[in-house]
Amino acid sequence: MKDEDFATYGLQPPPARIDPPNSPRDVAEILDRSIASAPDAEALVEASQRMTFAQVGSAVESVTTLFEQAGLKPGDRIAASLGNTCDLVIAFFAAMRLGAVWVGINKILPAGDKRYILDHSGAKLLLADASIAGQIDSLRGELSALAHVWVIDEPARDGGWHAARTMESQARASRPPVDPYAPAAIMYTSGTTGVPKGVVHSQHNMVVVPAATFAHGILSPDASRGAALPLTITNVMILGPISAFFAIRPFKFGPSTKVAPLVEWLHAEQIGQIAFVPTMVYDLLQAGLDLPPGLSLGAGGAPLPQVIREAFFNRYGFHIGTSYGLTEAPTVVAISGDQITPDGASGLAVPHMDVTIRSEDGRVLPIGETGEVCFGPVSEGPWAGVYTPPLGYWREPERTAALLRGGVVHSGDHGRLNEEGWLTIADRSSELILRGGSNVYPAEIERILHRHDDVADCAVVGRPDLRMGMLTVACVLPARPGIDADALRDELRALCAEHLTRYKIPDEWRFFEEFPRNAMGKVVKPKLRELVAPTI
Template sequence: HNVIWSGISSRTSYPAVPDERHGTALSCTILNLLLLGPVWSFVRGTTAVLIDRTDPVGLAEAIRTDGVSRITLVPTLVHDLVEHPDVHREDLSGLTHMIIGAAHTPPELRQRWYDKFGTWPLVGYGLTEAPSGMVRDRAGHRANSTAAGFPLDPVEVLVVDRNGVDLPDGEVGEVCFRARSGGRWAGVWTPMLGYWNRPEATREALRGGLLHTGDLGHLDADGQLVVRGRQNQLILRGGANVYPAEVERVLLTHPDVAESAVIGLPDERLGERVVAVVVPVAGCSPDPADLSAHCAVDLARYKVPEKFLVVDELPRNAMGKVVPRDLLPLFGG
């Protein structure tokens, strides 16, 4: 039932429209894309369109010629469509819903999509252990552009401290999920059975009757989940927490920066130092001193990267997520 509940739930939260055609643009060997693509469409009774192009011009052409009306994309593909000069608003005029998932989506990227294509993109959050989407934005709800959305029907989201104690709204802790305790969806959802041949990791992830995600976040006053980043990617600089996503968001407001990634470099004195890798906007050459000054306007001094590298592209995995460990060699690590 975990394979089909997200599609069933969507029937009420996002009712299908006549002739709906849902596009999937990445490999269906990735579990979440299979569930949120063809299986999702099957359960909704709509048409699934499998797209074999991920270059921006080819993807836009496929969306147009195949009549795709809604699609789920990773931030990388969204960025490419927004930035490519040969992709125009009319190319995606038939696209009424676009959902971004699989990685952190900066509010600036959502705004740039809206400015170019005229539709407000929705965002979501999920993980393979779930094994699907768990949180989704609501159409027309823009109160908090940094949030990933509200928990879907079968689940409840909690934020807990290191001892597993629930934290109040606004306080950052580990994001966890459990089955909804009341209503028609009570007890329907179950997490994964476990990691293959990794009993200790399984016990850690499922301790206390919760699915522990390993992600840091908090709930806002409306009950939306705001994800701050991975626990193992949190930078501890001189005893102070630095959330990479916060620094990346500020960097993306610089007019010369198209993409950014922030990591911590080991340091004998401070534990870690904050550094950043940026991809420039086409035709631009970001100046490190200018980037530092830009960050200092909105960030505490200890959060401002001490070093900036400009690269042509960021290393990513099959889901389009940046792989932080692959950035370390760029700094000699």
């Protein structure tokens, strides 16, 4: 793809084109290498089937052919809204082999969000299943670019999927050359900050994640990998099947995000590495279940409270891996590994990336000062210039320019670095509460509230106020039914008074039986703001 072509989609070309050392150049090549090295080794394992690399390769070849026969070509957007199955992974690798642009859509998203993503991306094909077919049918009239909807578990509507998967079609894909630096995936943000933005990454960006994390010993290439989180979240696809295939190891589908069947599966399949969201870690500790020996467990998707980290170590004898990552990276920017983290810290910068804290005018701030977290490639060593930033936001050139200004990625998050390089996130700039002219960072208050044993989860949001501009509202999810809310409020207020400056103590307290959450388990704060907003 020529540099001038990126602007057509509101994007910017990569600042450099340096392939990762000793690594495949693109995602399709990762699968090709695995097939050549270990054709009969297990590649995908789900409850109903186990596939070798040779079988996955054959299925990917047939599905790529099917895509071509449907008129799809490099650069076309292929969307999928499927559960975690072999079919989803096969479709993804077929899209990469074709040079198409992947658009993952979580099944649980409401119809309005699905319509927006399909329309905004200009998807030409949607892969779905019968459970959401009716929902999609109701949207077809609003989606002029959507030429095909294949309901892959309904033979009359599957577009030839079943025949392709069972090798009844003998035609072979043309295998066009893949540009590893061209757009390859539009990763829509979870919507916690409003209308989803489509972050665009190349196949190069996806390959660099396992190439760098394995090369630097951050993740183990020998571990058996699994996931229970939705693979339609492309970050999960990168850390799951892409990373597993890079290491020529199998990827295994978790049965559920519920901890009891998940832990049973961890033992049965001898999983070596997996990531939980914080709510799953909390449920694990409440259940008191034993983990299999040798497991490396990471937490992501949202900050993990320090009290939960300490409780996990006391129960299991090893440190849960915490990290800071975002869709724009993709995946992780900083990670702790099995190290003791300073209170509230997320991790140390991954070795192929340079993390800086910057002021509003782009100046690099001194150690210990809070500013915007920015990142880019390291400038020295064998990984110099290998990391490339996102190509931008799909069809949003002004947002792309703001994201990539000054030659670094601007995360929109506030944080600070200490002398040892530990990164602590203060909060998202969009969640900052301006109370009476003073900055209140919700994450700082949330870390204090999480220390109380009777708090299962919490979220701090602002609500408009005529006098103060904004007031601080603490939303609390009690750890068990029947807790005296008034007594708990008084204890939490006292806890805040002990550890926080007076103006940071919440003005209001709200107690909930459940929080609105997205697919990654993050609390959807815009919805909370609506719930606590004063009625007019």
